[in-house]
Amino acid sequence: MNKLLIRGATVLTMEGQDAIIKTGEILMEDGWITHVGLPGSAPGYFDMDEVIEADGMVAMPGFVNCHTHAAMTLLRGYADDLPLMQWLNEKIWPFEDKLTGEDVYWGSKLACLEMIKSGTTCFGDMYAFMDDVARAVEETGMRAVLSRGMIGVAPTGSNALQEAEELVKNWNGKADGRITVMLGPHAPYTCPPDYLAKVMDLAAKLKVGIHIHVSETRTEFYDILKQYGKTPVQH
Numbered sequence: 152m153n154k155l156l157i158r159g160a161t162v163l164t165m166e167g168q169d170a171i172i173k174t175g176e177i178l179m180e181d182g183w184i185t186h187v188g189l190p191g192s193a194p195g196y197f198d199m200d201e202v203i204e205a206d207g208m209v210a211m212p213g214f215v216n217c218h219t220h221a222a223m224t225l226l227r228g229y230a231d232d233l234p235l236m237q238w239l240n241e242k243i244w245p246f247e248d249k250l251t252g253e254d255v256y257w258g259s260k261l262a263c264l265e266m267i268k269s270g271t272t273c274f275g276d277m278y279a280f281m282d283d284v285a286r287a288v289e290e291t292g293m294r295a296v297l298s299r300g301m302i303g304v305a306p307t308g309s310n311a312l313q314e315a316e317e318l319v320k321n322w323n324g325k326a327d328g329r330i331t332v333m334l335g336p337h338a339p340y341t342c343p344p345d346y347l348a349k350v351m352d353l354a355a356k357l358k359v360g361i362h363i364h365v366s367e368t369r370t371e372f373y374d375i376l377k378q379y380g381k382t383p384v385q386h
């Protein structure tokens with residue numbers, strides 16, 4: 152059995168206010184946390200394979216990034232400081248039309264690496280080529296909630312629904328339970344009400360959640376209010 156001790160860190164156990172251990176230690180056996188406590192309390196204290204001295208550091212559960220398009224790490228710096236719709240229409244969507252599954256795989260892997268380095272262990276991703284994203288998640292050891300982004304007004308709209316259903320069948324609960332799949336209608340301004348209704352029906356049928364952009368900009372808020380008489384969230 153491999154025993155790893157992390158000692159000296161401030162441990163956030165996330166079990167309430169009193170559960171912060173100012174100077175604590177964490178014992179891991181074969182990759183599982185088996186003990187959290189005060190200094191010197193770990194069983195077999197003098198019998199560790201590895202000790203990490205973590206004075207001045209914090210040990211805590213991983214961060215969760217609730218909304219990503221992980222593979223867009225490759226587009227970093229490509230188009231900055233533009234209003235959302237101009238950014239999407241003129242720069243991002245034309246670029247994304249050229250992406251391949253292989254691109255998305257490597258972009259997602261880079262994103263996973265950067266997330267791991269900054270303490271993020273789980274992310275909620277909406278993109279295309281989701282089989283390739285899932286593969287990246289499986290290989291990196293992260294947890295992820297994946298959804299195939301669906302644009303109802305695009306010619307690919309109904310295809311995307313099929314792909315989303317395939318993704319649920321192929322990946323929900325996979326990678327030792329680290330991958331969860333949801334449906335990802337892109338936004339109220341790209342998915343008309345009848346399309347959103349189809350998504351809701353499919354989500355109910357498959358018993359999965361929904362991941363959507365909503366109220367991203369002031370423009371969207373007032374456009375949707377004008378169009379449907381409701382705020383984007385109410386809509």
Ligand SMILES: [Zn+2]
Nearest residue numbers: 218219220364
């Ligand atoms: Zn987004």
